[in-house]
Amino acid sequence: MSCASVHIRTLATLKEEGQESKPTFNFEAYMIQKAKSINQALDAAVPLKEGQKIQEAMRYSLLAGGKRVRPVLCTAACELVGGSESMSMSAACAVEMIHTMSLIHDDLPCMDNDELRRGRPTNHKAFGEAVAVLAGDALLALAFEHIAVSTAGVPLTRVVRSIGELARSIGPEGLVAGQVADMSCEGLPVSEVGLEQLEFIHLHKTAALLEGSVVVGAILGGGSNEEVEKLRRFARCIGLLFQVVDDILDVTKSSEELGKTAGKDLVAGKATYPKLMGIEKSRDFAEKLNKEAQSWLSGFDPEKAKPLLALANYIALRQN
Amino acid sequence: MSCASVHIRTLATLKEEGQESKPTFNFEAYMIQKAKSINQALDAAVPLKEGQKIQEAMRYSLLAGGKRVRPVLCTAACELVGGSESMSMSAACAVEMIHTMSLIHDDLPCMDNDELRRGRPTNHKAFGEAVAVLAGDALLALAFEHIAVSTAGVPLTRVVRSIGELARSIGPEGLVAGQVADMSCEGLPVSEVGLEQLEFIHLHKTAALLEGSVVVGAILGGGSNEEVEKLRRFARCIGLLFQVVDDILDVTKSSEELGKTAGKDLVAGKATYPKLMGIEKSRDFAEKLNKEAQSWLSGFDPEKAKPLLALANYIALRQN
Numbered sequence: 001m002s003c004a005s006v007h008i009r010t011l012a013t014l015k016e017e018g019q020e021s022k023p024t025f026n027f028e029a030y031m032i033q034k035a036k037s038i039n040q041a042l043d044a045a046v047p048l049k050e051g052q053k054i055q056e057a058m059r060y061s062l063l064a065g066g067k068r069v070r071p072v073l074c075t076a077a078c079e080l081v082g083g084s085e086s087m088s089m090s091a092a093c094a095v096e097m098i099h100t101m102s103l104i105h106d107d108l109p110c111m112d113n114d115e116l117r118r119g120r121p122t123n124h125k126a127f128g129e130a131v132a133v134l135a136g137d138a139l140l141a142l143a144f145e146h147i148a149v150s151t152a153g154v155p156l157t158r159v160v161r162s163i164g165e166l167a168r169s170i171g172p173e174g175l176v177a178g179q180v181a182d183m184s185c186e187g188l189p190v191s192e193v194g195l196e197q198l199e200f201i202h203l204h205k206t207a208a209l210l211e212g213s214v215v216v217g218a219i220l221g222g223g224s225n226e227e228v229e230k231l232r233r234f235a236r237c238i239g240l241l242f243q244v245v246d247d248i249l250d251v252t253k254s255s256e257e258l259g260k261t262a263g264k265d266l267v268a269g270k271a272t273y274p275k276l277m278g279i280e281k282s283r284d285f286a287e288k289l290n291k292e293a294q295s296w297l298s299g300f301d302p303e304k305a306k307p308l309l310a311l312a313n314y315i316a317l318r319q320n
Numbered sequence: 321m322s323c324a325s326v327h328i329r330t331l332a333t334l335k336e337e338g339q340e341s342k343p344t345f346n347f348e349a350y351m352i353q354k355a356k357s358i359n360q361a362l363d364a365a366v367p368l369k370e371g372q373k374i375q376e377a378m379r380y381s382l383l384a385g386g387k388r389v390r391p392v393l394c395t396a397a398c399e400l401v402g403g404s405e406s407m408s409m410s411a412a413c414a415v416e417m418i419h420t421m422s423l424i425h426d427d428l429p430c431m432d433n434d435e436l437r438r439g440r441p442t443n444h445k446a447f448g449e450a451v452a453v454l455a456g457d458a459l460l461a462l463a464f465e466h467i468a469v470s471t472a473g474v475p476l477t478r479v480v481r482s483i484g485e486l487a488r489s490i491g492p493e494g495l496v497a498g499q500v501a502d503m504s505c506e507g508l509p510v511s512e513v514g515l516e517q518l519e520f521i522h523l524h525k526t527a528a529l530l531e532g533s534v535v536v537g538a539i540l541g542g543g544s545n546e547e548v549e550k551l552r553r554f555a556r557c558i559g560l561l562f563q564v565v566d567d568i569l570d571v572t573k574s575s576e577e578l579g580k581t582a583g584k585d586l587v588a589g590k591a592t593y594p595k596l597m598g599i600e601k602s603r604d605f606a607e608k609l610n611k612e613a614q615s616w617l618s619g620f621d622p623e624k625a626k627p628l629l630a631l632a633n634y635i636a637l638r639q640n
Contacts (some may be wrong), residue, residue: 105454156477161468164469217577303608
C-alpha cells in the first residue's frame, strides 16, 4: 500500500468517528476568530518601544503567525468549565510566549541549528545568537509577569495555582526534561531507544505544555478538581497524538506538502513511531489516542465541548 | 596616588560612616547563618534524581557557593518589615535560581564566552552548550513554580504581587534590557557611551534583580506601600553601588586579589565609572550612593535595619 493511500484511509476513518457527529460547529471560523483575539492580546502585551531591540526580537518570533493551538486550548478549556474567554486570555498569551521561547532556544546553533522557521529566518539568524537567548529569557519572564499582573476577574487561589502548573509544565519535570531526553537519544540506534523512552520524550517535550495550557485554562475558569484532571488526561492524549501524527507525516508527505523539510527524522536518525512500530500500527495508535482524548470529554456539556473535540480531530487529521 | 592607597582611603572613609555606628552586629556570623539556611533550602528545591542530567546541571551552578547576597537581601527585607524568614524563603530561593540562570546564560560562547566561574568550568564547559541553555530555562521556570507552590503563611495577594515584581525585574524592562544595552555599547568609544547610558545598563543589568529581591521580601513580609517603595530606592542605590565598586576594583586590584581576571573592562574596551569620571570621582560617587542607600532605611526599626545597613557597607567595602 502506498503512503498516500494509508493517509487517505486514516482521514476517512477519523472523519467517521469524529467530525460527522458535530456538523454544526464551524471549526475554521472558530479558530480564525480565536486567533484574532489572541493576536491582538499578544500585540498589546509586548508593545514595540523605540530603539528597544529586545522587544523587536520578541515580537519578531511571537507575532510570526502560527495557529495559536496552545492559547486556543487554554481559552477553550476555560470556557468548557464555565469560565469566560477574558478570564484566561492573559494565561493564553503566557502559554504562547512560553511556546515561542522554546522555539527560539530550540532553533539555536547549539540545539537544532535551524535557519528557517515559518518561512523566514530564525530569531538568531535575524538578531544574532546573544539576542535570541535573551529574547527567549525575556519571553519566559514576561509570561509569568503577564499572568500574575494582567489576569482579571479570577480568584487569586486560581491565579497562583495556574502559575505553579504552568511553570512545572516547562521546567525540569516538563518540557526541558523532554528536550534533554531527546538530545541524549540522538544518534542512538532506534532499537536502543524503545517505545517507553520515545513516549517519555513526547509526553514531556510536546504534551507537557499542551497539558499546561489546558489545565491552566480549566483552573482559571473555575473547573472542579475532577474536571481539571479529566482535561489533563485529554491534553496528554492530544499531545502524544500530535507527535505520532507528526512522525507519520514526516515519512508520508513531501516537503512541498508539509511546508517544511520532509524525511528530517530519517536523516537525523531519530527514533519515531513509524520506525518503532511501523506505519500501520502508528496509524492505529493515533486513532486510539484520538478516541481516548475524546472519551475524556464525556460528561461535559456536549455543546461546550465541541471546540476541544474539533481540536483533537484537527490534530489527528492535519496534513502539515 | 597609587591605586592601593586610593582603596585604603575609601575603606577608611566608609568604615567611619557606616560600620562603627553598629558595633554589636556580627555581620559575618549573620551572613554565614543565612547562607546556611538558604543553601539547605536550595538543595531541597532541586533534588538530584538518578540519571537526570538536567537536575545535575542545575545543581552544579546553583550550589556552587557564592555569598547568596540576593536571597539574604530578600529575607532581610522581609524581616525588616515584620515578616519571618520562612515567609520569604521560597522567594529567596527563587531569586538565587534566577541569578544563577542569568550567570549560566551570560557565560555562553555567544554572550561573554567565559570558561571559568567561581574557580571551576562554566556550566556549558561542564555539560555542553545545549544543556546549559536548558538548565537556565529550567531554573527560571522552577523559580516561579517554587514561589507559587512553596510560599506558605502569606496571603495570596502578596504572592501574586511578588511574582509580578520578580518577573518584571528580569524581563524586557529589567535585567534583559540591561544585558542588551550592555552588548550594544561594546566596542563603542567610551566617549560615545556617556554616564546616562552607563547608569541605564547597571540599573537594569545589576540593580534590577537586587531591587526585585528586596521588594519581593518586603511585599511578602507585609510591608506597607511606603515601606516597599523606600526599600526599592535602597535596593537601586546598592545595585548601582555594587557596580561602581566593581568598576573600581577592576582597575585597582590584581587578579590574585580579586580571584578573577583584573583589568577585564579595560581589555574589553567597556565603559566604566573610572573611565568616565576618573577614580577619585568614582570613589566619591560610591560614598554618595552608600549614604543615600542608608538614608532610605531611616524610619525603620534601627535594630531590625542592621542587616541591610551592614549589607550596604559590605557592598561598598568589599575587596573582591
